[in-house]
Amino acid sequence: MSLPLVEINGIAASAAQMLAAGAGYGHFTSLQVRDGAVAGLSLHFRRLADATQRLFGSTLDLAQLRVWLEQALRNANALDAASVRIVVHAARFDRERPEAATPVDVMIAVSAAIERKRVPLRVQLRAYERELPQVKHLATFGLLWQRREARLAGYDDALFETRAGLISEGSVWNIGFWDGARVIWPQAPMLDGISQQVLKLGLVRNGVASEVRELRREQLRDLSSAFACNANGVAVPIASIDGIGFDPAPELIDELLRCYESAEPEAV
Known part of the structure; x- marks a missing residue:
């Protein structure tokens, strides 16, 4: 078949x-x-x-x-x-x-299987919260609309900001940051993606420091690198957020991939 x-x-x-x-x-x-x-x-x-x-x-x-x-x-x-x-x-x-x-x-x-992405993304911050964000549900209209609007504005994708001003998640991906010493994961209502969970476990397993904390747009300039994470691309570098540039840091991306791949795949 x-x-x-x-x-x-x-x-x-x-x-x-x-x-x-x-x-x-x-x-x-x-x-x-x-x-x-x-x-x-x-x-x-x-x-x-x-x-x-x-x-x-x-x-x-x-x-x-x-x-x-x-x-x-x-x-x-x-x-x-x-x-x-x-x-x-x-x-x-x-x-x-x-x-x-x-x-x-x-x-x-x-x-068909897909090749994981590594092309850096330029993303736009957009005020949006998914309904019941902790669940990967079928109500995808809102997030796709936000992604469309971001692309019409000249960006590659949308990054969401809650009504409280917290950075949360991308349209169909999670986001992580690097502050020069550790990986920073945003703390906000969002989906805890499976690729993100596997990567978090890999960071611990390989001794890479990380923490979860609230992040707001005014703090983005204090962070050196950023990456998107989902099943289609575990550590896709983010080039910019609303024009704020980030170091693509290929060595960091390689280290994140190594941490992710240190997990033993589970047989179907």
Whole structure:
């Protein structure tokens, strides 16, 4: 079977089923498979289980999920390398009784693997907060609108600033900074991305100092380097934020990648 491949509950999905899976209420995770393994796979599974309980009041069968994931990769002949999106939704979700516990459905979409990005980004600070930011939910309209507006203004992407003036997250990525001695992670309501979690553990494992603290736009000039972090690019240098320049620091980027890659990938 060729890519892309989409299965729901382990069965090839129809167009109608795929449309329903992406309609509004649900959550997802995106991951990269290499040689039949994924960095932080257990973290992805924990994210899905926690969000399923929070959004649907039900339990996600992680053992069954693993079976469906391996099956989808094998059916797509993509165990060696693939991009995967796992979407948890509920075909039986009752909009009239959203408080009711609801059994969920799982869509697994397998597509071609991507090469991680390293081209420096020029980003624009924009006032925006995602609804329920701790969950990677399907309500992506707002963040994509902010990204579009930033690009129309001549930037590559958008970096969000909360109503309280705190730097939080990028459109589909987390951000980290370097102050010359340690990695600084912003403290604000945001999604704790899986790549960010894997990198944080790698920093500890390799003795690289880091801390989490509140950051505001007026403090950006005190920081020497910045980087974006997600499944598509673990340590993508940020060239500027609202015209404030940052050192691309290739040695730092290489060290961050080394820390990330020190994690043992988990077999599917």
